[in-house]
Amino acid sequence: MNKSLLMIGLAVLLSACGEKTEKVAEAPAEAPKAAEQATAPAQQAAALAVDKAVLAEEAKAAVQALGSTLKGELEAAMKAGGPVEAMGICHTKAPEIAKAVSTEKGLQVSRVSLKNRNPDMGVANEWQTKVLNDFETKKAAGEDPATLVHAEVVGSEFRFMKAIPTAAVCLNCHGTDLSPAVTAKLSELYPNDKAVGYKEGDLRGAFVVVKNLVQ
Template sequence: MPVLLLTALLTAAGSAAGQDLAQEADSARAAVQQLRQVMLQQLQTSVREVGPAEATAVCRHLAPELAAEIAAETGWEIRRPALKARNPDNHPTELERGVLLGYLTRSLAGQTFEEMETVRLVEQDGRPYVHYMRAIPMLDACEVCHGSNLPSDVAARIAEVYPQDEAVGFRAGDLRGAFSLLRPYDPAKAPEVRGPRLPAVPAGTAAELPLGPPGKLGDPVAGRDLFGRHCLSCHDAGDLSTHLYQLGAEAPRRDVCVFLQTHGLTDEARDCDIVAYLKALSQQAPK
């Protein structure tokens, strides 16, 4: 049976379905965060210890294992489809391809990847499912395996393992692919939301915090929202604030807003907002 949007079901369910889907989206984001965080940590460790060529095994073996574990815990079936796939298993379905093409068009029009998230009800084999997708941007660190000029040992290893590889020629800031999550929809069951939550900005924090560089200010409230969009997938806000700031001591170099290296997804002004949020958290952390 073709995969169809359950427009009629959404219309009939009204705001209740919208609320349910909002909860489903929270649960899906947490599952994505869990997968990304472990994968990035393992990939960085492997690149450091055995080099990029051998580190390709992380994506090949670890991602399916983690996805299976998360599926067992949460019920989410997780895929990473791409228009240009490395693993043939990651070629998109008809439903996924349509969303990916939409993301690609929007990215070429200048939209940021933070806006590229989709959650909707679909029908598959006569049953309703929640389908969630979120764009995956190409980061600087990924160019060694997905860029235009791969090191010879990396290219040889990829050709050996993935003879039908299409996932090269990317530049930082391109659309690399997307996370695609699917699970049965039952509005009677509230989905369990896993993963970290963003700490609130401490009460009494100034609307704008002065930062190290003269004249630099940051909005911690805006920074909290930006952290949730850009950073929560890989970092815990409390841990990062403690790491960047020694409690009770000023560290001006840590206030340099571009220090955060948000991979071009934000500009310097918004980086300053993220810094202000982390600085506000550090000032309330227990000594």
């Protein structure tokens, strides 16, 4: 009888020791998993930051391509026939240049404004209007308009905008004191034109670059 009780006691004691040993062995296995869960958001955030920076550089290159090509065309037109000739370039060539750059870069590149000239193009949508208003606020606070940029990822879409300051040469077609010839041409090409009344340094709009990140 005593021998039986002793055997049962030993079995219970060994069983209890086995449970403690098993629990201690499991603890280290869960620690790496917890560490992975803690570092995963940080790694994702770092990857997103790198991607966003790369995308912003791509967008800047696209804006530079559109801006420099359009500027060259306008300067040549100004020399050939003055502001009226330049308006013809804006009317016909600007959309073609934007389309060509978009195709070459694999991005959607355009220009928008709160006071658009072409009723079929350049009309800012909701998020673009918000950014343009933000640019205006920053300019009013003393920031250089030439440095104003915006970049964000919303869902599967990368969005980039760069402000367009009004240069002195732009006032020939966008200023407050337009020649009769320019006024007549504007009435012909853009009967509902809103893009006038600017002064040098005003924000005339922005370049927009959009990329769908889901291919």
